[in-house]
Amino acid sequence: MKGIKVFAPATVANVSCGYDVLGFAVNTPGDEVVMHLNDSGEVSLDVIEGDEGRLPRDPAKNTVSAVVINYLNHLGIKQGVSIALYKKMPFGSGLGSSSASAVAGLVGINELMGKPLTQEQLLPFAMEGERLACGNAHADNVAPALLGGLVLIRSYNPLDVVKLPVPAGLACALVYPHVEIPTKEARQILRTHVPLQDAVTQWGNVAGLVAGFCTNNLDLISRSMQDVIIEPVRAMLIPCFSEMRQLAMEQKALGFGISGSGPSVFSLCSNLDVARNVTAALTAKLSEAGIDSTAYVSEINLQGPQVKHLQPALSKQHP
Amino acid sequence: MKGIKVFAPATVANVSCGYDVLGFAVNTPGDEVVMHLNDSGEVSLDVIEGDEGRLPRDPAKNTVSAVVINYLNHLGIKQGVSIALYKKMPFGSGLGSSSASAVAGLVGINELMGKPLTQEQLLPFAMEGERLACGNAHADNVAPALLGGLVLIRSYNPLDVVKLPVPAGLACALVYPHVEIPTKEARQILRTHVPLQDAVTQWGNVAGLVAGFCTNNLDLISRSMQDVIIEPVRAMLIPCFSEMRQLAMEQKALGFGISGSGPSVFSLCSNLDVARNVTAALTAKLSEAGIDSTAYVSEINLQGPQVKHLQPALSKQHP
Numbered sequence: 001m002k003g004i005k006v007f008a009p010a011t012v013a014n015v016s017c018g019y020d021v022l023g024f025a026v027n028t029p030g031d032e033v034v035m036h037l038n039d040s041g042e043v044s045l046d047v048i049e050g051d052e053g054r055l056p057r058d059p060a061k062n063t064v065s066a067v068v069i070n071y072l073n074h075l076g077i078k079q080g081v082s083i084a085l086y087k088k089m090p091f092g093s094g095l096g097s098s099s100a101s102a103v104a105g106l107v108g109i110n111e112l113m114g115k116p117l118t119q120e121q122l123l124p125f126a127m128e129g130e131r132l133a134c135g136n137a138h139a140d141n142v143a144p145a146l147l148g149g150l151v152l153i154r155s156y157n158p159l160d161v162v163k164l165p166v167p168a169g170l171a172c173a174l175v176y177p178h179v180e181i182p183t184k185e186a187r188q189i190l191r192t193h194v195p196l197q198d199a200v201t202q203w204g205n206v207a208g209l210v211a212g213f214c215t216n217n218l219d220l221i222s223r224s225m226q227d228v229i230i231e232p233v234r235a236m237l238i239p240c241f242s243e244m245r246q247l248a249m250e251q252k253a254l255g256f257g258i259s260g261s262g263p264s265v266f267s268l269c270s271n272l273d274v275a276r277n278v279t280a281a282l283t284a285k286l287s288e289a290g291i292d293s294t295a296y297v298s299e300i301n302l303q304g305p306q307v308k309h310l311q312p313a314l315s316k317q318h319p
Numbered sequence: 320m321k322g323i324k325v326f327a328p329a330t331v332a333n334v335s336c337g338y339d340v341l342g343f344a345v346n347t348p349g350d351e352v353v354m355h356l357n358d359s360g361e362v363s364l365d366v367i368e369g370d371e372g373r374l375p376r377d378p379a380k381n382t383v384s385a386v387v388i389n390y391l392n393h394l395g396i397k398q399g400v401s402i403a404l405y406k407k408m409p410f411g412s413g414l415g416s417s418s419a420s421a422v423a424g425l426v427g428i429n430e431l432m433g434k435p436l437t438q439e440q441l442l443p444f445a446m447e448g449e450r451l452a453c454g455n456a457h458a459d460n461v462a463p464a465l466l467g468g469l470v471l472i473r474s475y476n477p478l479d480v481v482k483l484p485v486p487a488g489l490a491c492a493l494v495y496p497h498v499e500i501p502t503k504e505a506r507q508i509l510r511t512h513v514p515l516q517d518a519v520t521q522w523g524n525v526a527g528l529v530a531g532f533c534t535n536n537l538d539l540i541s542r543s544m545q546d547v548i549i550e551p552v553r554a555m556l557i558p559c560f561s562e563m564r565q566l567a568m569e570q571k572a573l574g575f576g577i578s579g580s581g582p583s584v585f586s587l588c589s590n591l592d593v594a595r596n597v598t599a600a601l602t603a604k605l606s607e608a609g610i611d612s613t614a615y616v617s618e619i620n621l622q623g624p625q626v627k628h629l630q631p632a633l634s635k636q637h638p
Binding site: 017018019020021022152153154155160162164165190191192193194195196197199200201202203204205206207208209210211214215220223224229 | 471
C-alpha cells in the first residue's frame with residue numbers, strides 16, 4: 001500500500017528577544033519519518049532509529065505516532081499505519097526535536113489521506129504533540145517546522161500565525177553542547193513577573209527584530225537581538241555562554257542567543273561562511289572546556305517539510 | 320534679521336501595544352513657532368497664543384524656548400532670538416503638545432543657524448524638552464514629530480530610532496475629550512512589574528503591528544492593536560472608553576487605543592472617510608455623556624515639520 005517519506009526541519013524558537021512568539025526553520029538537521037498505510041486498523045511505531053533507545057515505544061506516548069492517532073481520530077478515519085522514525089537530530093537539545101517528529105508525522109499522514117487539511121490546519125495537532133512531549137502546547141517550534149521560514153505566533157488565543165519575510169542568504173550557525181536541559185525545567189526557572197521597564201526594552205527589541213526582517217536590514221536585526229528577560233536566567237544553565245557570545249560576535253555574527261530553551265545556541269549570520277567561522281570558534285571553545293558538541297550550518301529553511309511519495313500517489317494529489 | 324515659521328505636528332505615542340517604543344505623526348493638529356534672530360544676545364519668549372495663559376512665560380521654563388537655549392549653549396553660540404509660540408492644539412491632551420512645541424523650536428533655530436545639526440541630532444535636545452515638560456525624557460512623541468511618519472524607539476540606551484514604512488493612505492481619527500490627565504500621574508498608576516505571560520502577549524502584538532506596517536497588511540495591523548498591559552489601567556481615567564472602542568470598531572476602524580497617556584483616543588483607519596465616521600460617532604457619544612470634545616482627522620504625517628523662511632535664507636541652505 002501507499003508509502004511516504006517526510007523530512008521535517010529543526011527549528012530555533014524564541015530567536016533571542018522573541019520568547020514564545022518567534023521561531024525559524026533551518027535546512028539541517030531534521031527528522032525523517034517513513035510511513036506506510038496497511039490494513040491493521042492500528043497506528044504502529046515499528047522502527048525508531050537514532051534515539052539511543054530513549055524515546056517511548058508506545059504509539060500513544062511517542063509524539064510522532066500520537067499526533068497521527070489524534071489526526072485520524074479527529075477526522076473519524078480508521079486506518080492502519082506503520083511508522084518508522086529516523087531521528088537525525090539530538091533531542092532535549094533546544095532544536096525542536098519533538099516538533100520535527102510531530103510535523104513529519106502529520107504531514108506524512110495528511111499527504112497519504114489526500115490532503116484533507118491544509119498545512120495551517122495541521123498546526124493545532126502538532127501543538128498537541130508539543131504538549132505531550134514537553135508539557136506545553138507552544139507553537140514557536142512546530143509552526144516554523146510546518147510552514148518553513150520565520151514565523152511569528154502573534155497570538156495563541158485565537159491562534160494567529162504569520163510568516164515573516166527572511167532576508168536572502170541569511171544563515172544560521174547552531175551549536176549543541178552535549179549537556180541536557182529539559183524544556184520543563186528551563187521554563188520553571190523563569191520568573192512569573194518581570195519589571196515593566198524590562199518588558200518595554202524587550203518589545204522594543206522584538207519590534208526592531210521584526211522590522212529588520214521585514215525591511216531586509218541586517219544591521220537592525222543585529223542591534224535588536226538582545227534578550228533582557230529570558231536569556232539572563234537561562235544562560236546560567238549553558239556552559240561557556242558568555243564566552244561563546246563574545247566569540248560569535250568577534251566572528252561577525254549578527255547576533256547570538258539560546259535556541260529554544262537550550263542548551264543549543266544559535267547565531268544568525270549574513271552568509272554561510274560567517275556561520276562556519278562561528279561554529280568553528282564555538283565548538284573549539286567548548287572542546288577546551290571539555291564539552292563535546294555538535295555543530296550545524298545552514299541557510300534558513302524557507303519551504304518547510306519535504307515530502308517524497310514512495311508509491312504512486314493519489315491522482316488528486318498529482319493531477 | 321532672519322526669521323522663520325515652523326509647523327510641527329501632533330503625535331500619537333504608544334500606538335496601542337507599543338508603549339514607550341512606537342509613535343506616529345499626524346497632519347493636523349500641530350503647533351506653530353515663529354522665530355526671529357536679533358542682537359539682544361538673549362532668547363526671549365515674546366508671544367504665546369492659544370494656551371489660555373497656562374504655559375510658563377519664563378524662557379527657561381517653557382519647552383519651546385528652553386530647548387532653543389539648550390541648543391545654543393550646546394553649540395557655544397551666543398545669539399539673540401525672539402520666539403512666538405502659537406499653540407494650535409490642546410495640551411495635557413495626550414497628543415504630544417510639548418513635543419510639537421519643542422520640535423518646532425529646535426527645527427526653527429537649527430534652520431536659522433544654517434543646519435549645523437541633522438534632524439536626528441536634534442532628537443536628544445527635544446527629549447530634554449520632554450523631561451522639562453513632563454518629567455521623563457521619552458522619545459515616542461518627539462521622534463515622530465521631528466522625523467515624521469511612524470517611528471520605533473528600539474532602544475533608549477543607546478538611543479536607536481528607526482523609521483518604519485507606513486501603508487499608503489492610512490488615516491488617523493483623534494478625539495480629545497475635554498478632561499485632563501497629567502502624564503506624570505498617568506505613568507504613576509502603572510504597575511512596576513507585569514506578568515511574564517502578559518508581556519509575551521504584548522510583544523507578540525507589537526511584533527504583529529510592526530510586521531503589519533512593514534508588509535502593508537491592514538488586517539494584521541488590526542488584529543495586533545491590542546494592549547493588555549497599559550490600556551487596562553489607563554482606560555479607567557478616560558470617560559466612555561469601552562463604549563468609544565466599540566463604536567470605533569463598528570465604524571470599521573482598524574484599531575482603537577489611548578493616544579499617549581490620554582485622555583485623547585485614536586483610531587487607525589484604512590482611509591479618511593472611515594476616520595471621519597469614527598470621530599463623528601465618538602464625539603456624539605461623549606456629547607451624550609455631557610463631555611465636550613475636539614476631533615481631528617488626517618492621514619499619517621510623513622514629512623515631519625514644515626519650515627517657511629520669512630526672510631531671504633543663507634545661500635548655503637538654498638544654493
